[in-house]
Amino acid sequence: MTAASETPALPTARPAGCPFDPPEDYAALRGTAPTSQVRCPAGMDAWLVTRYSDVRAVLADRSMSSRGASSVHVKPDADLDIDVSPGSIIQLDGAAHSRLRKKVIAEFTVRRVEAMREYVQELVESHLDAMLARPGEADLVRDFALPIPSLVICELLGVPYADRSRFQHQSGLLVSTDATPEEGKQAYDELSGFLAELFTEKGRNPGDDLFSRLISRGSSSGDPLTMEELVVLGLSLLVAGHETTANMIALSTLVLLEHPEQRETVLAAPERAVEELLRYLSVVQFGVLRYATADVQVGSRAVKAGEWLVAALNSANRDDELFPGGDKLDFHRESPRTHVAFGFGAHQCIGQQLARVELQEALTRLFRRVPDLRLAVPRESLAYKHNTLVYGVRELPVAWG
Numbered sequence: 001m002t003a004a005s006e007t008p009a010l011p012t013a014r015p016a017g018c019p020f021d022p023p024e025d026y027a028a029l030r031g032t033a034p035t036s037q038v039r040c041p042a043g044m045d046a047w048l049v050t051r052y053s054d055v056r057a058v059l060a061d062r063s064m065s066s067r068g069a070s071s072v073h074v075k076p077d078a079d080l081d082i083d084v085s086p087g088s089i090i091q092l093d094g095a096a097h098s099r100l101r102k103k104v105i106a107e108f109t110v111r112r113v114e115a116m117r118e119y120v121q122e123l124v125e126s127h128l129d130a131m132l133a134r135p136g137e138a139d140l141v142r143d144f145a146l147p148i149p150s151l152v153i154c155e156l157l158g159v160p161y162a163d164r165s166r167f168q169h170q171s172g173l174l175v176s177t178d179a180t181p182e183e184g185k186q187a188y189d190e191l192s193g194f195l196a197e198l199f200t201e202k203g204r205n206p207g208d209d210l211f212s213r214l215i216s217r218g219s220s221s222g223d224p225l226t227m228e229e230l231v232v233l234g235l236s237l238l239v240a241g242h243e244t245t246a247n248m249i250a251l252s253t254l255v256l257l258e259h260p261e262q263r264e265t266v267l268a269a270p271e272r273a274v275e276e277l278l279r280y281l282s283v284v285q286f287g288v289l290r291y292a293t294a295d296v297q298v299g300s301r302a303v304k305a306g307e308w309l310v311a312a313l314n315s316a317n318r319d320d321e322l323f324p325g326g327d328k329l330d331f332h333r334e335s336p337r338t339h340v341a342f343g344f345g346a347h348q349c350i351g352q353q354l355a356r357v358e359l360q361e362a363l364t365r366l367f368r369r370v371p372d373l374r375l376a377v378p379r380e381s382l383a384y385k386h387n388t389l390v391y392g393v394r395e396l397p398v399a400w401g
């Protein structure tokens, strides 16, 4: 690779005044140097892959290892050589990954997720009731966008009602960027301990939930998951499913507050609108990391075994080749589902149907019940999550009436 001093840094700065757009450098790179070397905050060099077709090819390539997922490249001083835990679905490769994924995927089919729609609707309505019962102002992140996906995950994992607040508190610390490393580790240990207790109990007294089914199916199939696998899988589902959807709900609300003329389109065709919001916002903002285990060609670049690659999802999703006028929010695009906001290939998001249902229900019900929703502060005063893996707005003060 190029000498350290010549390697440009991974572009991360978004254009001033454009909170929804990816770093400006991406558009130029797609044209002139679609796969180029960058220096990552973690200290290593990587190939930054910016074109849609190349991103899909990299993510579909079985010789690409996911052991660096999720996104260690943006964590300063990250340890790139740590062992992958056997339950870490997002980092496993090959047969170990397929074994785990096969066990979980049955829980996320369209049919199963549709069966949860009614529960999601009730959650959305009850949070709107609580919000509207207060006098005219709320933080939409704290009061709406964050609790809904977090409660959905609790329901999915089968966390008893009485334990939900504890579960939410620890998981909140785990995904918080404001928590110190000690707080983060403590939350991880406590949450792992809590999940281990919960899953032991489910082994004895199974309920009607994902982990009870995983445990009982495991014992009858002769290939049970170990407690470590169950706990790490539980943590992965919790973190992967919680932050992403919460940030998407809040950011999408902000987009729609800024584009009131588009709200009717969203209410009329929520499925299509949600796909466009996923593409346009691409909240997994630093892309996904891969490690080449064999020499491979990416476009015109020869990538060698042992090199890292960053598949820039937010760049791919703005590529004019696929999405003409890609920087524009357009709810009438053809094939709105071709975006890579959920990744692509073997690790493509397992919770995507659930995220879609949550987004559709949250956004349509919010704007139907509160048609006069507006920002309660000047737009320029909003703070964004520039330093977290999942992009979002920190607080969204809103008013109505």
Ligand code: HEM
Residues within 6 Å of the ligand: 066, 069, 070, 089, 090, 091, 101, 153, 236, 237, 240, 241, 242, 244, 245, 248, 283, 284, 288, 289, 340, 341, 342, 343, 344, 346, 347, 348, 349, 350, 351, 352, 354, 355
């Ligand atoms: C808008 C919401 C969401 C977005 C944008 C999103 C995005 C992604 C992306 C980009 C990946 C691929 C990572 C990679 O290739 O390294 C992924 C994987 C994953 N997501 Fe999501 N996700 C969302 C919601 C959810 C939800 C609701 C759940 C669970 C309930 C979930 C669980 C997972 C899991 C378990 C994986 C790893 C799958 C595997 O490695 O086989 N996600 N997600």
